[in-house]
Amino acid sequence: MGLLNYSNKICLAPMVRIGELPTRLLALRYGANLVWGPEIVDKALVGGSLVQRIVNDRVNCIDFVKPPTNKVLFRVHPLEANRLVFQLGSASPDLAVQAAKLVADDVAGIDLNCGCPKHFSVHAGMGAGLLKEPDRLISILQALVKEVGIPHNVSISCKIRLLETKEKTLALIERLCSTGIRAITIHCRTTPMRNTEPAHREYLQDIVDLCKKYNVAVLANGDVSGYEEGKKLIEKYGLDGVLIARAAEKNVSCFRAEGPLSNRDLALDYLKMALEVENNFGNTKYCLTQIMQGAFRKDVRQAAQCAKSYDDLKNAFAMDQKHSDASGVIYAPKREKSIMFAFGSSSKLLKALSNEATLKQLAAFSFTKVFVYKPEGEKSEDFTDCSEKFKSHGVNLASVSSDDLALKIDQADLIICSKEEQSISFEASSSHKQILYFTSSELASLYNEREELNKAGNYLGSQTESFYDILFNKIKGTNTKKEVTI
Numbered sequence: 316m317g318l319l320n321y322s323n324k325i326c327l328a329p330m331v332r333i334g335e336l337p338t339r340l341l342a343l344r345y346g347a348n349l350v351w352g353p354e355i356v357d358k359a360l361v362g363g364s365l366v367q368r369i370v371n372d373r374v375n376c377i378d379f380v381k382p383p384t385n386k387v388l389f390r391v392h393p394l395e396a397n398r399l400v401f402q403l404g405s406a407s408p409d410l411a412v413q414a415a416k417l418v419a420d421d422v423a424g425i426d427l428n429c430g431c432p433k434h435f436s437v438h439a440g441m442g443a444g445l446l447k448e449p450d451r452l453i454s455i456l457q458a459l460v461k462e463v464g465i466p467h468n469v470s471i472s473c474k475i476r477l478l479e480t481k482e483k484t485l486a487l488i489e490r491l492c493s494t495g496i497r498a499i500t501i502h503c504r505t506t507p508m509r510n511t512e513p514a515h516r517e518y519l520q521d522i523v524d525l526c527k528k529y530n531v532a533v534l535a536n537g538d539v540s541g542y543e544e545g546k547k548l549i550e551k552y553g554l555d556g557v558l559i560a561r562a563a564e565k566n567v568s569c570f571r572a573e574g575p576l577s578n579r580d581l582a583l584d585y586l587k588m589a590l591e592v593e594n595n596f597g598n599t600k601y602c603l604t605q606i607m608q609g610a611f612r613k614d615v616r617q618a619a620q621c622a623k624s625y626d627d628l629k630n631a632f633a634m635d636q637k638h639s640d641a642s643g644v645i646y647a648p649k650r651e652k653s654i655m656f657a658f659g660s661s662s663k664l665l666k667a668l669s670n671e672a673t674l675k676q677l678a679a680f681s682f683t684k685v686f687v688y689k690p691e692g693e694k695s696e697d698f699t700d701c702s703e704k705f706k707s708h709g710v711n712l713a714s715v716s717s718d719d720l721a722l723k724i725d726q727a728d729l730i731i732c733s734k735e736e737q738s739i740s741f742e743a744s745s746s747h748k749q750i751l752y753f754t755s756s757e758l759a760s761l762y763n764e765r766e767e768l769n770k771a772g773n774y775l776g777s778q779t780e781s782f783y784d785i786l787f788n789k790i791k792g793t794n795t796k797k798e799v800t801i
């Protein structure tokens with residue numbers, strides 16, 4: 316999988332129950348860079364009958380199931396695998412290594428929970444209990460680095476809380492940095508502090524400076540409200556990243572650079588995602604009811620709380636829709652639109668589209684499906700390489716061949732093509748759809764050939780515009796108005 320790059324990352328924090336697959340995939344779709352799974356205790360994986368790794372073709376996932384009931388303990392989707400950190404609860408180097416080895420090849424990182432203050436954890440010497448026994452904590456991390464991290468090429472990290480004093484905290488962090496781990500998350504509260512008390516960042520800068528000396532990435536956690544604040548904190552303290560827990564529990568679209576979705580839109584996205592990955596019904600209901608708090612009528616929330624099946628949940632949403640229609644409240648689920656690019660080389664076009672700013676802007680315009688025309692003989696691998704990046708912004712990418720060009724033009728809401736490609740422009744113009752034409756000089760800007768054109772005296776444009784500017788200036792001229800600042 317390759318070692319993780321923790322730099323400049325806004326991440327979903329580990330959360331038991333909340334951090335299951337639908338939340339993680341949505342977090343990534345909305346813009347989270349890395350996602351932590353919920354803590355799973357070593358004995359759940361290796362105690363009694365060993366957990367089994369099953370390829371689940373139905374939902375295209377890897378399931379870790381526990382015999383004899385075959386309950387799914389953990390489900391990994393290929394879309395998240397290279398950005399997923401598995402969090403382990405352990406009090407023993409041997410058990411930690413045995414458990415971590417079972418999942419190491421399906422995730423990008425393994426994180427040791429050294430901060431859980433709950434009785435069951437601390438009592439068993441796990442979580443925040445490890446902060447009281449630093450020698451044991453160090454030996455677990457050393458074992459994980461040596462026996463799992465290095466041979467499996469997976470990043471080992473830990474998540475701690477602050478100790479009672481700055482000196483004690485820095486002394487512990489210095490020892491942690493010497494174990495070979497690649498990253499530390501600091502939950503900026505001490506063990507006795509509740510989440511309702513404000514996070515302490517008074518000496519976060521000292522922690523960052525110390526970790527930098529050892530080349531260990533440092534991520535901060537505690538009271539981060541979303542994308543905007545995350546970026547500010549990274550900048551202010553020189554952090555590698557931040558982890559967001561409760562803000563994401565309430566509304567996982569807090570990772571969106573454009574600002575969060577309404578809880579109503581989010582609840583629908585969540586239900587769709589949960590159905591798609593066949594999430595455990597009880598877990599879906601739990602997460603949905605968290606999202607629905609305060610955002611739906613009481614009777615709708617009650618119907619969701621009493622749901623016994625996915626059909627009941629869908630009925631609760633249908634009920635909400637009916638109320639909204641009847642009361643005249645405008646409740647328009649986000650309209651999903653498709654855009655088609657049909658000109659020239661698909662690999663160059665994909666290169667121009669595959670950047671954060673362009674994908675964010677497409678998503679902001681609600682273009683959740685992008686069709687790209689692939690001329691005969693061009694590689695399909697480019698599409699495979701790019702589709703994950705598109706997907707992480709909630710945009711689906713599909714290639715279109717000459718055979719299905721007419722059909723896809725018919726399905727697209729907006730078509731972008733070149734007048735020069737006559738067969739395509741003919742097909743598009745006879746489709747009665749909205750069409751935007753790119754001229755040959757605009758295409759040259761896409762292909763970065765403007766300089767060559769200038770040299771040859773062919774290009775007379777006076778301003779240097781990027782492909783991004785040209786594309787979105789054209790789209791803005793249509794009836795689609797939304798824009799994000801980048």
Ligand SMILES: Cc1cc2nc3c(=O)[nH]c(=O)nc-3n(C[C@H](O)[C@H](O)[C@H](O)COP(=O)(O)O)c2cc1C
Nearest residue numbers: 328329330331353354428502537538539559560561
């Ligand atoms: C519902 C919930 C479940 C949590 N589960 C875990 C967990 O499994 N592992 C862990 O290290 N921390 C867990 N935490 C703690 C969070 O990761 C985080 O450290 C804490 O909530 C502070 O971050 P916040 O202020 O952004 O909420 C959990 C927190 C919540 C609210």
